[in-house]
Amino acid sequence: MKASFYLTDITYKEEDGKAVIYLFGRTKEGQRLIVKDSSFQPYFFVQLKDLLAIDKLKELKLEGCKVLEVKAIKKNYLEKEVVVHKIIVNLPRSVSIIKEEIKKWPEIEQVLEYDVLFTRRYLLDKKITPMTLLKLEGEQINEAAKAPVILATKIEQESEEVLPKIKILALDIETYNPEGKTMNPKKNPIIMLALKGEKYDKVLTWKRINGKNIEVLKNEADLLQRFKEIIEEEKPDVITGYYSDGFDLPYIKERADRYKIKLDLGTDYSELQIRGKTDKVASISGIIHVDVLKFIRRVLRTTLNTDTFNLESVAQELLGEHKHDVPLDLLAQTWDKEDEEKLKMFAEYNLHDANLCYQLCQKLLPNMIELVKVISLSLFDVQRMSFSQLVEWYAIKKAQEFNELIPNKPGFYAQQERIKKRVHGAFVFKPTPGLYSKIVVFDYRSLYPSIIASHNISIGTINCECCKGKKKVPTEFSELWICEKKQGFLSTIIKEIIDKRAEIKKALKQDQSTLLKARSEALKLLANSFYGYLAFAVARWYSFEGAEATTAFARFYIKDLISKAQENGFKVIYSDTDSCFIILENKTKKDAIKFCEEINKNLPGSMELDLQGYYPSGLFVGAKGTTSGAKKKYALLDEKENMIIKGFETVRRNWSFIAKEVQKKVLDIVLKEHNKQKALSYVKETVKKLEKNQEEISKLIIFTQLQKSIDEYENISPHVAAAQLLEKKGQPVVPGTMLKFIICKGEGKIRDKVKLPEDVKQEDYDGEYYIDHQIIPSVESIFSVMGIDVEKELRTKDQTTLAAFSKKK
DNA sequence: TTTAGTCGGGG
């Protein structure tokens, strides 16, 4: 028979002394399918010192492992021609065992490609891409599984078409957890389990709660059983959760084991598997488990503004939605009390979390799938990869096309040596603190990737033997040169990414589809990760010299830009890595555009300077304790009056709302009106309001999370004092509890003046403390730029504060 | 300043 199917997942099993690949997928009609392929053989390569080893290799037998065939092959190793021998063995596990044995042989120079996982090797060698349409020839066989099983005789790519309508099921559990942050799956049961699909909303629980979508089971064991049934009925392509690799699925597994419930959720009846100890990974054969948090932490880390990756912050930034605000600390005691109304609130919270996770998965899936298409590994694998792994696997895929051998990972010792070497960094021109007008920002588009591509930087081209002393790299630290005779492997494959992305950007001008956007983002991500990869100690294609050459060129181009700008009569005020801020003074925007065009005429390859923006007004503040400006700390106002704030502490959690608000408002007045007196009056007003105890109490709350239990703290800081107060009230206080407190008037140390917000009356709070520790520090540097000492201003003009300050000093 | 150790996410 012949058939087409979308490949979703892949695994392998040992059957009758052979490795059999299992492909899981869906037909165009939506039917699930398992395809077995037993024709693929495991192999690796050896480089020999002595060809006499070939016969010895052919004879090799070890604990059921044997060599089936030895073939000489021409390949490139680090971009140079070599002859290696391909060793075909009987089983995937034989590779590792045989490698360990033969690496000690004197005839062996080195063993290569012994750690490319069997299923990944299969995908790359067969040139098939997960999530897209394949065609097969074969016969259906009779085997116990939840889908028809076909034994394939032929498998190949049919088209680039991606599986349409991916069925996602999101899950989230709530556990009984009286001890707070420390969780104990051995002891504490799962009390709620929420599932969210496209048309599916359900909370499973086992105490009486009335409500839509709530299903009450007899006990935890029944809940787990029901969970299993639902997965069976729903047949999702993707199961997703938030930290479900490390929490939800391991917890479910542990509880199911306790009741001896077999979680055979796999399409082939295999069980839910939890691998790894510190960094757990949960997998189900035939269903792609996506842990949204893993992708966000590893891949979206740099693109998101938030620096905490909990569901609340991430959902807020990516979806504009909040989690339900429930007192999670009280869940266990509410469960014990069987307070039905409150439990219903927790059930709704549970379902909402699953819903957020569902939406996140749906939103990010296009980006993940684009990476799958570039790298050709399964969604399950790609979704869990870091930047460097994505680059490495892209290179491994490309290595085949270039007939390049995959270099080995460095050993522990080699890694340590690499870590010690530090690449010289970017050039920074520190700003002179000040308030400036008519600012133009230039930046080199994708500077590092375009340097690597345009200057042919690769392992085989940097400091090559053939061109010593020719094409020199402009570096201040060591002699580096680049090959003129051949194109490098890494520089070529990064160029392919850049070119492909340029094409997509063109297409994006006509068609703003999410698919094209996702593709562009995937390629950008990959290109931007190459430089980091060159300098990454665990990289197979590590090149310290390549990384040095890249930053050397970057320093050269940015310094060149600065001096040319100055020669052309522009005043440069700030520059960092790839961007340059100038002020126009008596020149015009047109002059700046012309200058940018001139620079572009002389740039090589795909390098390009962008006029990134024009800003009528901008403020650069000073670094603490120096006269020069702070790096990466400035505020700009664009032509539409939007503020772009970089590096100011406006978002830090342990600042009160009033401090953030005052800082933002002051920046606003300064940038929009250039009126320092008005800004100062605003601060003074706020100070007065604070002193007269007229400020809203809610704006004064300081948020701090308790990191350990109360008695572990040697010094009682304000938030620990708040924790003590909370405990006295009979509320559970455990590591992780978020403390909210206000500093109030009174004698003694600050910790003695802490009160919980609900106990604070309007006249209680200590205005003086807020002025001194929140307001002044948040605006000090801004006023200092304009020659105003806020502290002094507030002192001389106001007697109350004067008294307060003299008391302190 | 350098180095070793912990933590994140989850209830």
Add this chain to the structure above:
DNA sequence: GTGTACGACTAAA
């Protein structure tokens, strides 16, 4: 499973 994260931050030396 042809395996064992990683980068940021803090405490200690």
